[in-house]
Amino acid sequence: xxxxxxxxxxxxxxxxxxxxxxxxxxxxxxxxxxxxxxxxxxxxxxxxxxxxxxxxxxxxxxxxxxxxxxxxxxxxxxxxxxxxxxxxxxxxxxxxxxxxxxxxxxxxxxxxxxxxxxxxxxxxxxxxxxxxxxxxxxxxxxxxxxxxxxxxxxxxxxxxxxxxxxxxxxxxxxxxxxxxxxxxxxxxxxxxxxxxxxxxxxxxxxxxxxxxxxxxxxxxxxxxxxxxxxxxxxxxxxxxxxxxxxxxxxxxxxxxxxxxxxxxxxxxxxxxxxxxxxxxxxxxxxxxxxxxxxxxxxxxxxxxxxxxxxxxxxxxxxxxxxxxxxxxxxxxxxxxxxxxxxxxxxxxxxxxxxxxxxxxxxxxxxxxxxxxxxxxxxxxxxxxxxxxxxxxxxxxxxxxxxxxxxxxxxxxxxxxxxxxxxxxxxxxxxxxxxxxxxxxxxxxxxxxxxxxxxxxxxxxx
Amino acid sequence: xxxxxxxxxxxxxxxxxxxxxxxxxxxxxxxxxxxxxxxxxxxxxxxxxxxxxxxxxxxxxxxxxxxxxxxxxxxxxxxxxxxxxxxxxxxxxxxxxxxxxxxxxxxxxxxxxxxxxxxxxxxxxxxxxxxxxxxxxxxxxxxxxxxxxxxxxxxxxxxxxxxxxxxxxxxxxxxxxxxxxxxxxxxxxxxxxxxxxxxxxxxxxxxxxxxxxxxxxxxxxxxxxxxxxxxxxxxxxxxxxxxxxxxxxxxxxxxxxxxxxxxxxxxxxxxxxxxxxxxxxxxxxxxxxxxxxxxxxxxxxxxxxxxxxxxxxxxxxxxxxxxxxxxxxxxxxxxxxxxxxxxxxxxxxxxxxxxxxxxxxxxxxxxxxxxxxxxxxxxxxxxxxxxxxxxxxxxxxxxxxxxxxxxxxxxxxxxxxxxxxxxxxxxxxxxxxxxxxxxxxxxxxxxxxxxxxxxxxxxxxxxxxxxxxxxxxxxxxxxxxxxxxxxxxxxxxxxxxxxxxxxxxxxxxxxxxx
Ligand SMILES: Cc1cc2nc3c(=O)[nH]c(=O)nc-3n(C[C@H](O)[C@H](O)[C@H](O)COP(=O)(O)OP(=O)(O)OC[C@H]3O[C@@H](n4cnc5c(N)ncnc54)[C@H](O)[C@@H]3O)c2cc1C
Ligand code: SF4
Numbered sequence: 001x002x003x004x005x006x007x008x009x010x011x012x013x014x015x016x017x018x019x020x021x022x023x024x025x026x027x028x029x030x031x032x033x034x035x036x037x038x039x040x041x042x043x044x045x046x047x048x049x050x051x052x053x054x055x056x057x058x059x060x061x062x063x064x065x066x067x068x069x070x071x072x073x074x075x076x077x078x079x080x081x082x083x084x085x086x087x088x089x090x091x092x093x094x095x096x097x098x099x100x101x102x103x104x105x106x107x108x109x110x111x112x113x114x115x116x117x118x119x120x121x122x123x124x125x126x127x128x129x130x131x132x133x134x135x136x137x138x139x140x141x142x143x144x145x146x147x148x149x150x151x152x153x154x155x156x157x158x159x160x161x162x163x164x165x166x167x168x169x170x171x172x173x174x175x176x177x178x179x180x181x182x183x184x185x186x187x188x189x190x191x192x193x194x195x196x197x198x199x200x201x202x203x204x205x206x207x208x209x210x211x212x213x214x215x216x217x218x219x220x221x222x223x224x225x226x227x228x229x230x231x232x233x234x235x236x237x238x239x240x241x242x243x244x245x246x247x248x249x250x251x252x253x254x255x256x257x258x259x260x261x262x263x264x265x266x267x268x269x270x271x272x273x274x275x276x277x278x279x280x281x282x283x284x285x286x287x288x289x290x291x292x293x294x295x296x297x298x299x300x301x302x303x304x305x306x307x308x309x310x311x312x313x314x315x316x317x318x319x320x321x322x323x324x325x326x327x328x329x330x331x332x333x334x335x336x337x338x339x340x341x342x343x344x345x346x347x348x349x350x351x352x353x354x355x356x357x358x359x360x361x362x363x364x365x366x367x368x369x370x371x372x373x374x375x376x377x378x379x380x381x382x383x384x385x386x387x388x389x390x391x392x393x394x395x396x397x398x399x400x401x402x403x404x405x406x407x408x409x410x411x412x413x414x415x416x417x418x419x420x421x422x423x424x425x426x427x428x429x430x431x432x433x434x435x436x437x438x439x440x441x442x443x444x445x446x447x448x449x450x451x452x453x454x455x456x457x458x459x460x461x
Numbered sequence: 462x463x464x465x466x467x468x469x470x471x472x473x474x475x476x477x478x479x480x481x482x483x484x485x486x487x488x489x490x491x492x493x494x495x496x497x498x499x500x501x502x503x504x505x506x507x508x509x510x511x512x513x514x515x516x517x518x519x520x521x522x523x524x525x526x527x528x529x530x531x532x533x534x535x536x537x538x539x540x541x542x543x544x545x546x547x548x549x550x551x552x553x554x555x556x557x558x559x560x561x562x563x564x565x566x567x568x569x570x571x572x573x574x575x576x577x578x579x580x581x582x583x584x585x586x587x588x589x590x591x592x593x594x595x596x597x598x599x600x601x602x603x604x605x606x607x608x609x610x611x612x613x614x615x616x617x618x619x620x621x622x623x624x625x626x627x628x629x630x631x632x633x634x635x636x637x638x639x640x641x642x643x644x645x646x647x648x649x650x651x652x653x654x655x656x657x658x659x660x661x662x663x664x665x666x667x668x669x670x671x672x673x674x675x676x677x678x679x680x681x682x683x684x685x686x687x688x689x690x691x692x693x694x695x696x697x698x699x700x701x702x703x704x705x706x707x708x709x710x711x712x713x714x715x716x717x718x719x720x721x722x723x724x725x726x727x728x729x730x731x732x733x734x735x736x737x738x739x740x741x742x743x744x745x746x747x748x749x750x751x752x753x754x755x756x757x758x759x760x761x762x763x764x765x766x767x768x769x770x771x772x773x774x775x776x777x778x779x780x781x782x783x784x785x786x787x788x789x790x791x792x793x794x795x796x797x798x799x800x801x802x803x804x805x806x807x808x809x810x811x812x813x814x815x816x817x818x819x820x821x822x823x824x825x826x827x828x829x830x831x832x833x834x835x836x837x838x839x840x841x842x843x844x845x846x847x848x849x850x851x852x853x854x855x856x857x858x859x860x861x862x863x864x865x866x867x868x869x870x871x872x873x874x875x876x877x878x879x880x881x882x883x884x885x886x887x888x889x890x891x892x893x894x895x896x897x898x899x900x901x902x903x904x905x906x907x908x909x910x911x912x913x914x915x916x917x918x919x920x921x922x923x924x925x926x927x928x929x930x931x932x933x934x935x936x937x938x939x940x941x942x943x944x945x946x947x948x949x950x951x952x953x954x955x956x957x958x959x960x961x962x963x964x965x966x967x968x969x970x971x972x973x974x975x
Binding site (some may be wrong): 063322346349378409430440447 | 488512513514517518519520521523526527528529530531532533534535538539540541542543544546594621622623624627628661663664665667668674675712740766775776777778780781782812814817818820821824825827828829831832835836838839873874
């Protein structure tokens with residue numbers, strides 16, 4: 001595991017919002033404890049789902065309707081750098097919302113991470129059928145009564161809850177609408193959304209209680225672990241299912257560490273630019289591309305064609321060819337991914353061996369570059385561009401010229417493709433609309449003219 | 462494009478014509494032959510796209526480019542990929558710039574006038590007639606008064622000017638060069654296209670090179686191909702031709718292509734290669750056909766496409782609007798030239814990744830200088846050229862011993878600019894610098910670049926020196942024709958696409974007459 005440029009702390013203006021979706025029979029209130037503990041670093045916004053907490057069931061109690069409701073709430077909140085957290089039932093909804101943001105279909109932008117607390121997976125939730133029948137039977141006549149509520153809490157906790165937490169949990173259960181309760185048990189929990197969700201590259205923290213039943217550590221690995229390509233797992237030994245109530249301190253701390261150590265480690269995109277990406281001026285497909293590209297690089301990235309040493313060397317080359325301030329985009333691992341996917345630029349110089357071979361030879365020859373002083377690193381790189389020189393490893397000088405040209409182009413393109421860089425250079429051409437009457441294009445084309453929808457730019461140059 | 466209701470032919474049926482490639486060279490001919498009742502199958506290596514799905518994102522937009530690797534040699538290696546070739550139903554016109562100047566008569570008579578290069582064995586008036594047909598049918602917009610060809614008219618008014626257009630007009634006025642709105646193959650008004658439907662008026666979105674999501678820009682997929690399908694032609698996408706079979710008499714009997722991982726054989730009475738200036742000669746060299754002259758792959762030419770950029774005090778933001786809306790033909794044959802031929806000047810709009818690539822490849826920038834140059838992106842505006850290139854023996858396409866994913870040897874293309882190209886480039890760089898400076902540009906940046914791939918299967922009457930005859934028919938194989946930019950005898954200074962289309966209509970008529 002390589003440590004990822006730790007000298008660049010996540011800046012304070014990057015303070016995120018985390019939207020929290022509660023479990024069956026609970027409400028936004030279950031996140032109050034976490035909110036208090038994270039108040040210095042994160043805005044925690046709990047949402048009541050339709051039919052739970054203070055909210056009537058009128059907005060709809062199917063998974064699809066709950067997803068749409070959550071998308072509307074996040075949109076009206078206006079956050080542009082955010083995570084989504086789902087506890088149990090809320091986990092399934094969180095994963096579906098995340099997939100719609102990353103595909104660009106939802107009018108949202110700025111998703112940086114997902115947190116699942118004993119989260120229900122996109123596939124049908126494993127649930128003992130007898131238990132399901134029993135929980136449904138509690139609502140045969142009306143809402144849950146006090147006995148049913150107590151039995152539910154007992155069955156879902158690893159150890160008794162503090163009194164005030166217990167009282168609040170019981171109140172939430174008793175005010176749950178019968179319609180919402182039954183919709184989840186009869187339908188929502190059984191729906192298979194795995195095809196729509198696909199696999200998600202977003203940073204994710206998957207927390208489970210060691211003493212939980214069907215949504216415990218094993219099923220989290222197996223079911224949610226299959227959805228997310230870069231999961232971080234955390235098991236809280238002895239905890240049951242009601243993690244935000246049972247283990248408030250540990251859950252809050254885990255979220256903080258996840259933000260600062262992974263999800264938050266990406267360049268900050270100015271708010272007005274993020275809102276623009278979320279707006280109808282951006283075609284959904286393009287929005288999705290930008291959303292995926294804006295995600296933090298994976299600090300545990302496993303190089304696919306280069307070695308860990310090569311990555312370090314390539315990071316050094318990147319830092320000289322395209323110097324970045326703040327949290328840098330990890331251009332080196334992004335290029336490794338492109339090489340592995342065979343995404344070349346359609347040609348190569350006759351002087352060079354295949355793309356991958358050239359990188360391997362060049363980076364071997366440049367090994368240790370990061371240990372030189374900046375000016376010396378520049379001298380080494382400048383020698384690659386010179387007409388005369390000793391070449392690079394087994395490559396001739398002409399090949400060194402060609403490789404350095406290729407790597408420069410790859411680095412600068414990868415840097416520019418990031419929406420934070422687009423904002424930096426004032427490029428809003430991605431916001432020209434979709435197609436047909438919705439291909440907005442530009443009305444004002446002359447020098448110095450800007451349209452009202454365009455984000456502000458710094459005047460200095 | 463919409464292919465519902467399209468007719469299908471079986472592999473075993475001997476169709477009248479197989480066309481390989483659906484770009485500028487393949488499509489007009491496919492439509493013409495089908496309209497005359499011939500059974501035509503157009504095999505296209507790339508996929509069939511729905512234009513509304515194109516993304517303006519430069520990284521992802523390469524899905525419409527030919528990205529399979531080519532190898533570049535010579536002192537001035539050509540950049541391929543995004544720079545010059547398309548892949549998909551519609552060919553390179555999916556992502557072309559739609560800059561649509563017409564070649565003048567002098568353009569195809571370079572040798573007559575200068576003693577250098579080659580002349581085209583083509584009657585200019587005839588070519589002009591076909592050019593007019595193409596322009597009218599695909600919908601070219603342009604100025605009502607064309608200074609270098611009085612009386613020429615275009616179907617719709619010219620595209621709107623953007624900041625670099627205003628800059629170029631201003632600069633040209635100051636240095637005494639005539640410049641005006643460029644002919645552009647896009648519709649500036651909503652336009653009903655026969656057998657296609659509505660093509661929306663250009664929205665000035667600036668994404669021409671990433672694919673026009675509104676079909677405002679003309680491609681073959683929104684003009685000739687719908688006509689071809691209506692007339693009974695089949696367009697078979699994702700079908701990569703890698704073999705050509707001859708019968709005992711040395712005539713083409715079938716092509717072998719791979720679709721869905723399976724090799725199939727389409728039988729045909731005639732074969733037209735329209736795979737473009739790299740893929741057509743590669744296929745011929747690979748199959749060893751039609752090369753008794755030894756000229757297949759020879760005379761590879763690229764247009765000089767050097768750009769000069771300047772930094773301005775106000776935001777120019779050249780990603781807005783149609784990218785190249787101003788033209789000057791004043792340098793068609795400059796009086797003070799110490800070279801043969803000439804060049805066109807155009808205004809430039811550019812997307813950031815493309816611009817940065819040219820900065821680092823063409824001007825060698827890296828480090829803080831590169832980042833600073835990109836921070837200045839919004840203040841930059843520039844002009845560029847399309848310049849003559851003489852055919853030369855050293856510039857050619859050959860096969861390497863590396864195979865591609867279809868088992869065809871990769872192409873090695875060598876290009877080294879000669880004295881004529883260098884002298885022209887110097888002249889053009891001085892003129893362009895004067896224009897940009899006169900318009901108020903500072904800190905000029907000269908970016909070396911080339912564009913287009915022409916030559917490689919030359920057309921001409923002399924069978925010793927040319928691959929196809931003046932009709933486009935192989936000198937060696939009587940039922941093999943070539944219709945694409947590989948047949949160009951000289952590079953022309955007019956950008957190639959509408960000429961390729963005009964020549965495609967002409968070849969179709971010759972095939973019908975044969
Ligand atoms: C970025 C860019 C901008 C341009 N801008 C302009 C401009 O503004 N004005 C202008 O006039 N010209 C422009 N051009 C050039 C113009 O687009 C081309 O010259 C023209 O399209 C070439 O036509 P063609 O028929 O020869 O080849 P193409 O249009 O490239 O068509 C060849 C087709 O054949 C297919 N093919 C290749 N091999 C096989 C095979 N073995 N089997 C099956 N199918 C195959 C390819 O997939 C492709 O679809 C531009 C080109 C580029 C790349
Ligand atoms: S600028 Fe006009 S022609 Fe070009 S892609 Fe946009 S709408 Fe199409």
